[in-house]
Amino acid sequence: MKKIVAFGASSSKNSINKELAKYAASRVPESTYVMIDLLDFEMPIYSEDRESEQGVPELAFKFKKLLKESDGIVISFAEHNGVYTAAFKNILDWISVIEKLVWCNKPMFLLATSNGARGAKTVLEIAHARISLENNNQIPIFSLPKYKENFDQERGITDRELMDKFESSLKIFIKNL
Numbered sequence: 559m560k561k562i563v564a565f566g567a568s569s570s571k572n573s574i575n576k577e578l579a580k581y582a583a584s585r586v587p588e589s590t591y592v593m594i595d596l597l598d599f600e601m602p603i604y605s606e607d608r609e610s611e612q613g614v615p616e617l618a619f620k621f622k623k624l625l626k627e628s629d630g631i632v633i634s635f636a637e638h639n640g641v642y643t644a645a646f647k648n649i650l651d652w653i654s655v656i657e658k659l660v661w662c663n664k665p666m667f668l669l670a671t672s673n674g675a676r677g678a679k680t681v682l683e684i685a686h687a688r689i690s691l692e693n694n695n696q697i698p699i700f701s702l703p704k705y706k707e708n709f710d711q712e713r714g715i716t717d718r719e720l721m722d723k724f725e726s727s728l729k730i731f732i733k734n735l
């Protein structure tokens with residue numbers, strides 16, 4: 559059994575990206591998944607001064623350990639002002655000073671959704687470009703536009719064409735596991 563860790567890169571309790579990440583992780587055969595809630599990893603805002611004065615918070619090591627112990631990572635990105643949410647970026651900054659290989663070279667599946675027509679594509683492209691630089695795996699992506707219209711809690715992705723795109727990205731992730 560492969561062990562997947564998944565999370566919505568969001569600070570919302572009712573995050574639509576958390577739902578999409580969970581959906582993607584649940585569709586990997588012969589695997590179990592653990593959902594990480596970024597709200598459980600709130601830390602002071604990263605600064606080099608804070609790091610040298612107080613060190614890296616224990617929560618950052620805890621987060622990193624979850625990544626390390628997984629076989630694959632699923633992230634669905636919320637877009638705030640065209641980029642990562644502050645909640646995600648802060649965790650990223652803290653874990654990036656622990657070790658150079660932030661995502662431990664694990665197979666990853668990157669997604670994003672919003673209720674707009676672009677489906678948070680901007681942040682997804684930023685994340686994909688950055689993460690691909692430091693990962694030897696081909697990293698599949700999937701953006702779901704108009705979440706309210708195209709996603710159903712029971713049935714998942716309801717649009718045929720979007721579902722086909724999702725499936726082909728999921729296939730790459732599964733192959734890499």
Ligand SMILES: Cc1cc2nc3c(=O)[nH]c(=O)nc-3n(C[C@H](O)[C@H](O)[C@H](O)COP(=O)(O)O)c2cc1C
Nearest residue numbers: 568570573574575576636637638639640672674678
């Ligand atoms: C401060 C703020 C900035 C936002 N900026 C964007 C944006 O740049 N692009 C976008 O598609 N949606 C933007 N949104 C709307 C989010 O996509 C929407 O809140 C979505 O539900 C976030 O995903 P989540 O539910 O997983 O947190 C913004 C929302 C907030 C609160």
